[in-house]
Amino acid sequence: MILSLYKDRKKDYLYAMNRVKLLYLYVFCLSLTACQKCIIPCGRYEHNLLVYMAADNSLSDLATVNMDEIITNASIPSDHALFVFIDKRNEGAYLIRTRNRNSTVLLDTLYRYGSVNSAQPEVLKQVIGHAREECPARTYGLILWSHGTGWLPRGLYGETPQYPIKPLSEVSAFQYDIYDPAYPRTKTFGQDGTREMEIPELVSALQDYHHEYICFDACLMADIQTYFQLKDVCNYIMGSPAEIIDTGYPYDKLSSVLFPYRGQASLTALCDAYFNKYDSKTGYNRSGTISLVRTEHIQGLAQAFRALISNGGTDPEEVDRSKLQTYDRLTEHVFWDIDQMASLLGHTGDYENFKIALNKTVVYKKTTENFITIPIKYYSGLAAYLPTRVLPGIQSAFRTTAWNTYLEWVPVSE
Secondary structure, three states, X not given: OHHHHHHHHHHHHHHHHHHHHHHHHHHHHHOOOOOOOOOOOOOOEEEEEEEXXXXXXXXXXXXXXXXXXXXXXXXXXXXXXXXXXXXXXXXXEEEEEEEEEOOEXXXXXXXXXXXXXXXXXXXXXXXXXXXXXXXXXXEEEEEEEOOOOOOOOOOOOOOOOOOOOOOOOOOOXXXXXOOOOOOOOXXXXXXXXXXXXXXXXXXXXXXXXXXXXXXXXXXXXOEHHHHHHHOOOEEEXXXXXXXXXXXXXXXHHHHHHHOOOOOHHHHHHHHXXXXXXXXXXXHHHOOOEEEEEEHHHHHHHHHHHHHHXXXXXXXXXXXXXXXXXXXXXXXXXXXXEHHHHHHHHOOHHHHHHHHHHHHHHEEEEEEOOEEOOEEXXXXXXXXXXXXXXXXXXXXXXXXXXXXXXXXOOOOOOO
């Protein structure tokens, strides 16, 4: 009996001491600078969203604007977590958690990374890991904010065509002076300094961290070559097959449409908010293309496209590109509408099967009538490359993409 009483008192003593230690740990962590990490286990959250702003480039000032929009309009449930990684010119990089307490918005600087290159896949991977360690959740979202050139490797955006006799088509390049105040600025092409994160590098950074969705606030990212490589790292992908006006996503509505997160319905609401933002504008600023894809159907789409081009389809070099919808403003276009392309490449029956697969894959698509000076007359929500030898650098890069390797469309070497 005495031994039992001793054990009970010892348990009470140890319990009290543990509470004192936890309180001391909490007070100690509050005294740390933000660049140090205090590990206090938190509860499991329903949803964790990371906005990754690689803004050490010409978009640096706009990162501040978008960050202010997020902060000013933050509405975050207690079981949701919102993180912003921001890397601006000459300021270093930070991971910040935004949250609400009563009616107050709180900002916690969790990490100071110093001068890093946010286009390095190792940095992206580290930041994702830090956000997940801080608030493990049932589902995770990722918004990638920066410049973008779709699937194109570094240095190939705007390759000079090598025409044998005359231009491949008479489709205009839709060129305009980007410095003319009559035209809005876009997120034209991307880098952090001279570094760009190519799609295989992005996949390598993400393959250990499955996401519920990935949203690209960057130009020209909604193309099948990019999405085919990303199909196994997330459930949904949101992006634009054309460029994006430099003001980007509707960050003032970000938390109100995504939180509480309800799957596809929340992502559709974000797509609507994006489209409405630009559809409500006037003149050239009324320019917006957006789509949402379910990645579980991308493999089926690839199978349907492979059947279409394998069953005696049209040689891509013979396609009349003057009738084909483009999304870029390059001298020789690279980003074409995949649906209209398929209709010109294959037989009717194969195209109908492809159309069924495409409708399963693209679950949301909206566009304004024009993107600045590009008429959008045909819109499927996904772009694709149509092989051509007049762009030797791009053609060579396309040969080694996962999309072409699966299709066996263009030989790896000629």
